[in-house]
Amino acid sequence: MRRALVLARKAWGQTHPNPMVGALIVEDGEIVAEGFHASDGMPHAERVALNALGRKPKPGATLYVTLEPCSTHGRTGACCDAIREAGIARVVVGATDPNPVHAGRGFGVLREAGVEVISGVLDGECEDLNLIFNHSIRTDGEPLIAAKSAMTLDGKIATRSMESKWITGPVARENVMRWRRLFPSIAVGAGTVIADNPRLTSRIEGEPEWCPWRVVFDGLLRTVMTQNMPSLYTDEFRDRTIVVTTQHGGLGYVRKLRDLGVRVWCMDSPTQRSSLGMFRKRCAEEKITGVYLEGGAQLVSEFLQERQIDYLFTYTAPMLLADDKGRSAYSGLRTEHLTQAVRMADVRHESLGGDFLMRGRVVYPEKLNVDETVFRLR
Ligand SMILES: NC(=O)c1ccc[n+]([C@@H]2O[C@H](COP(=O)([O-])OP(=O)(O)OC[C@H]3O[C@@H](n4cnc5c(N)ncnc54)[C@H](OP(=O)(O)O)[C@@H]3O)[C@@H](O)[C@H]2O)c1
Structure with a gap:
C-alpha cells in the first residue's frame, strides 16, 4: 500500500476534480504491474494496472488500491466490473469512498462477486492524500x-x-x-x-x-x-x-x-x-x-x-x-x-x-x- 501511495502521488495536483489513486498487482509476493490515475478523463488506477499487466492475472493475484474501487459507470466504466472480469480474487483497499452516497458500495459489489476485500489498510495516509477531493465530493463541489x-x-x-x-x-x-x-x-x-x-x-x-x-x-x-x-x-x-x-x-x-x-x-x-x-x-x-x-x-x-x-x-x-x-x-x-x-x-x-x-x-x-x-x- 505504501508503494501504491507513491504511485498515486506521481499525479500530485494533476487530477482535479478527481482524486489521486495508485494501484498495483501482486503475484507470488512480487509486484507485477502498477498504475495510477493521471488526470481527469484518463483511466482509473485499477484499469491502468490491469492494462499494464497485459494478460490475465494469475489465480492467486492481489490488487492493492489506495481508494475504494468505483462501482458506478462513469466515463471510464466501473472499476469493480474490471476487477471482476479480470478474475482478481483478492483486493486490498486503503480509504473508503468519501462520497456518502457510494461509501462502501464498491466493497459490497466485489464481495457479492466472490472477491475477498480487505479495507482500511493505511487508511489515514490514503485519506490524507485526497484532502481536497474528500471535501469537495462531500459538499457538492x-x-x-x-x-x-x-x-x-x-x-x-x-x-x-x-x-x-x-x-x-x-x-x-x-x-x-x-x-x-x-x-x-x-x-x-x-x-x-x-x-x-x-x-x-x-x-x-x-x-x-x-x-x-x-x-x-x-x-x-x-x-x-x-x-x-x-x-x-x-x-x-x-x-x-x-x-x-x-x-x-x-x-x-x-x-x-x-x-x-x-x-x-x-x-x-x-x-x-x-x-x-x-x-x-x-x-x-x-x-x-x-x-x-x-x-x-x-x-x-x-x-x-x-x-x-x-x-x-x-x-x-x-x-x-x-x-x-x-x-x-x-x-x-x-x-x-x-x-x-x-x-x-x-x-x-x-x-x-x-x-x-x-x-x-x-x-x-x-x-x-x-x-x-x-x-x-x-
Ligand atoms: N508570513 C506570512 O505567511 C504572510 C503571508 C502573506 C502576507 N504576509 C504579509 O502580510 C502583509 C499584508 O497583510 P495585510 O493584512 O496588510 O493585507 P491582506 O490581508 O493581504 O489584504 C487586505 C486587503 O484585502 C482586501 N480585502 C480583504 N477582504 C476582502 C474581501 N472580502 N473582498 C474584497 N477585498 C478584500 C482589502 O482591501 P481594501 O482595504 O482596499 O478594501 C484589504 O485591505 C504583508 O506585509 C505581507 O508581506 C505574510
Missing part, C-alpha cells in the same frame, strides 16, 4: 479553503514595519511550493499584492514552473490604481489571475484588467468587501475545488471570522517578536473561554529544517445563543 501562514512562535506573520521575508527557512518554503502545486488556486489580499508583488506560482527544482488560478481579493481595486501594475496582471500567466472585487471598484479599472486578459469576479456587495460565502459558491460553479489562502493577516482573519476556513497550514519558526504591534496571523474573534477556541482535528506535524508545520482540519466552536452565553458565563 465546494472548494476546500485552506489558510497557510508562516509565523513566529508568538503568532506574528510580519513585524510592525511589515517585514515578513523570511520568517521560515528554505526547507519550509520549499514545502509551501509543493502545496502550491497541489491546490488548484491560491488566494491573497490586496495588501499582500501591494507589499510583496508576489508571483504565486509553484517553483520546484527540476520541474517546470506551475501556475494555479491566482486569486486577488481587492474590493476597491487598489492594486490597479498603482503606477506599476503588479506582476500578477502583466506576467505570462496573467490569464490565470482572477480579481475578486465589488461594484465599488470602478468600471474603468475593471475594463483595464479585462483588457490585460485578467479575469474579474465582480460581486454585488453593500460594502467594499465581497461576500466570502459567495466566493465559495462561485468557486464551486467554476469547478475550483481547492483554495490555498496565503494571506495576509486581514484577509485570512476575515475568512476565519466568517467560518470560511476549512483547513490550516501553520508553519512556525523558532523566532519571537514579542511586539504587540507585530502583525498577528489571526485576529478579530472574542474568545473569553477555551471552549470558544477554534481547534484543529486530524492534526499532522512535520519538522522542516528548523521550522515546524502543523496542519489539520478546522473545527469551529458551537455557536451559542445569547441566553446560553449568559448561562455559561455564570
